[in-house]
Amino acid sequence: MDIVFQTDNVGNSLWLMLMGMVGIFVVMIVIMAVVVLLNKATDEKKAEARRAKRAEKKEIKAQLKNNMRNV
Secondary structure (H helix, E strand, O other): OOOOOOOOOHHHHHHHHHHHHHHHHHHHHHHHHHHHHHHHHHHHHHHHHHHHHHHHHHHHHHHHHHHHHHO
């Protein structure tokens, strides 16, 4: 039983492997870009909600101070 290594298709197989790895990295970059865009799109709403809560707290504190002064 003789084992014969044929090196005719080594270049083609390396090229195919390279294209597969490049494809994987491209997909990873696309997924990362989508995640970043979604975070930026939803961050505005969260920031507005935080601002509204802060404004409510300030109003409550102002009301409490006025109530304390009137007592």
